[in-house]
Amino acid sequence: MSSLAKALSVAILMGTAGQAAAVDNGGPIDRALSAIRANPVATRWSTYDGFATRGVTIDRNGTEHVRFARSYKGLPVIGGDLVVHSRAGTFKSASLMQAAPLNLATTPTITADKAITNAGAQFGTSFDSVPSARLVVFARKTPTLAYDVLYTGSAKDGTPIRMHYYVNATSGAIITKEDAVQTGTPPGTGYGTGNPPADPVLTPAIGTGRSLYAGVVPIDTAWNATRRYYEMKDPTRGNTNITDMGNGFRGGGGLLGLGTLMVDGDNKWGSGANTDRASAAVDAAYGFAKTWDFYKNEFGRLGIAGDGKGATGAVHYLTSYNNAFWSNDCFCMAFGDGDGKKTRAFVAIDVMGHEMTHGVTAATAGLIYQGESGGLNEATSDILGTMVEHFANNPSQPPNYLIGEALFLPVAGNPPALRYMFKPSIDTISDDCFPDGSDPTYLEFFTGTGTYAGGGKDPHYTSGVANHFFYLLAEGAVVPTGFGAGSQWNLTPNDLVCNGNVSLAGVGREAATQIWYRALTVYMTSATTYANARAATMSAAADLYGVGSAQQNAVAATWDAVRVH
Template identity: 65%
Template sequence: MSSLAKALSVAILMGTAGQSAAAINGAAVDRALTAVRLNPAATRLSAADAFTARSVIVDANGTEHVRMDRTYRGLPVIGGDMVVHSRAGVLQGTSVTLAKPINVGVTPALSVDSAITAAGVQFGTQFEAVPSASLVVFAASANPKLAYDVLYTGTAKDGTPQRMHYYVDALDGAILAKEDAIKTGILPGTGAQTGTTPPPPSVTPASGPGYSLFAGTVPLNTQWNATRRIYELVDSTRGNTAITDMGNGYRGAGTLMVDADNKWGNAALSDRVSTGVDASYGFTKTWDFYKNTFGRVGIRGDGVGAMGAVHYSINYVNAFWNDDCFCMSFGDGNGTTVRPLVAIDIVGHEVSHGVTAATAKLIYSGESGGLNEANSDIFGTMIEYYANNANQPPNYVIGEQIFATPAWNKFIRTMFKPYLDKTSPDCYPNAANPAGTGNRPMSEWSMMDVHYTSGVANHFFYLLAEGAVVPAGYDAGTPANLTPASLVCNGNTALVGIGREAAQQIWYKALTQYMVSNTNYAGARAATLSAAADLYGAGSREQQAVADAWAAVSVF
């Protein structure tokens, strides 16, 4: 499988469908904290715990969902976050992955320098800044441990920046886990900061046509800079989202894209602005999708836009979201077989990493990492359907437009049949899974890259929305030669979908109200069942469809 099969990585956004972190409902937080104190078993409460509310969502029936981060004796708890669900001050349930209250010492036996050295053995010598380390409680595994969070920054061989966090046991120096703050589209990566949005001088909103590589001629919201006497590719109607040109470098923020006549690009690579048009269009449709579909205003739900940097590095076949600078970077491809990575489903994928970071904060490794990637695939695809652009026909095939020579087997991933890439499993590990679907024993599954284990959740979502229906162009007699039986892991070819609208509402509610940082596939099943019950009623057709779709990918 080519490296492109790993495309579309994690973007991270913050916000909620209800109230943003900037406008948290203080009374709801107080009620949630009271519920925590009164229900220590359900919340895994220890005497040394403290909590900070990150977001509040209030349902129409008055149920409050308060997402909280946990500290233990003043130390951040990795994997200790939870969502408290209550109504009229009475606890309805909790979303939490801690198995029991934390009880660890907070005095390290290992020095900071030794922890940095232990992490450095894995990272190597190609780091670009002095590594840093801070104490945390690592509770993303069964037994919480005192650990150092050691951060190394550098650049991967393919040019992707790296910001790798290593969790080092503070007693014996063992590496407990690692997580990259950079979420790539194609290859796993981390990233050096690509900058922040330049502060605007005297500007007024404007609009002009954009001539893109992939989306056709599209309207762009821009701004007239009266100080510089030039138009800038900044959308003040969407939180001052800005597009810059990295000049094929990899440091700094790049140069803000400008134009004299407010006509942008020429629909070809000969004008560097054409790539920026696609990026701007993708940001626009992503912002509008989240706002109009879920009531979410901006990536973090706070009305603030992000920055997109095009022309990142040379022959860079990737795109990535950087948690730390709240920005995206887009490579130009390899100049031959792969074009710039600014197709709308790729943009939507990366930006949706930001939504994950602001809500469930799914840890980017193991099963939670696969769900993180799947969330971006799911919403990148739904954004493509939302845009409904004839030049970018919506489908459940991800990234097909970036290939210079289109073909049925040129894609990054396929949601309806992940194993078309010959790597991503169709089904969760299960001895009964049919041969030829990428089935892996649990020992191999647990070691797979998150861009592959995401396939099971992608597959679930397709079946939930569409049912066991083979997409046009992939059915019997085509090169893919798929049948309804090819799409399910349990033989249930009668599976009927509930439609994209209901499916995306269920997934979004599950992500923002029920999933937490260490949610696994079993937890995702429980989260979507709860979300379906909230939206459509316990025992409803939609909730049964959720159960049936998970069963069809062997998650029980």
């Protein structure tokens, strides 16, 4: 399994139907909390439960959707998150995966040190900080008291590792593990002794950028009147800023410090070539801006977390690094330069949209990066990252349904792209269709259950089913230009569906995008499966277009076409 095949990794509103409200919006929150207690069967409430608000969405018709994290006797409940749906104080339903109210002892049998030791036997000795452990209730399966043990380190290619092991607090057995990203202190927060410098006087400006991929583009920057230079910081988009990691020689070689802020004397950035370090930074600034504008224009979402705050993008991460990643811990992205032999810098527009969407997912559904939920997490980034590319509609980066096609240099043996939404199996490992169960072992491998609990197939490949669904929902069983008769792939409409429904018609990109986003932000939770995703998108289509509408019927027919029932 090549590292390139896994590229685009995670470490980790007024829309058509609703808007995101501040989490301290007391009225909807109070009503939702009352609904939880009044409907214990539907919400799996127990008297020892506590709830922390993670987001509020209010539809134009007054329907309220309040997202909560759950605790039990003061311990975080992993997999206990839920969304309460109500209108005019009347409870409608709840979206959640927890099967029953919690009722378990919270006194561990083994010590935290023992849990750390057991997890360390899997992680090995290449950790770079002291591991930690906290007690939690693990409720994705049979509710179990567990330790959440955190080990941090780096993969062989330099990608940070932030590995959580859930260790049974009675037996010491490892229940499962999840990987995220190890990060450091963002710029400007790492002052030592003495007084921090005064905030500079910044004035919005518009510079000219010559990029690697996007051509010559305007970029929003800031004039620093205190230091008399321009900064690659966007005051119009929450102070999103771009830094240079110096290929590992700035910011400690990892994400510690996040490099050095890009600055310039004349507000003209880059040359369009790798020899100018600002060229990749122009692509990053352009990608951040287009992704911000996509979420704002399509859904009324201000920023990745919906709070109006910008993020940091760190270019030139390590040396010959073939990847890019988002970390919710530092609210930042890092981009490698590629190896220069087969790959180019990982700052193409769909890569930018993909990685920032991981942040949106973390701030909303919180899909775990494992099994079916992990596949849906990755697919969400592919789907909405691709829609960012369509939104930008830059002739230098023509929109399509390929992922990362601009990254590959034209050399023998290189694939056209990382992934193919219309026919995921072109990459030889992703799935076009949900496993039909004829091979129980493969079904376990795909879903990460049974023998493969805590493992299973990589989410970049289980994402194929949802990517395929979205393409068919938007476009129908239509073969993209360049992949049909006479091409290397010679695809026909029958090759695009799993059930022979070659007459399947799409609802268009706009409707498909609105349906997926609403399903993500209103109905999906951390452990959502493919079957749950079908239900979530059906509900979203009903909200947006009506029960029995052509759009809702198309959602059902399209899931059938990828064998999700």
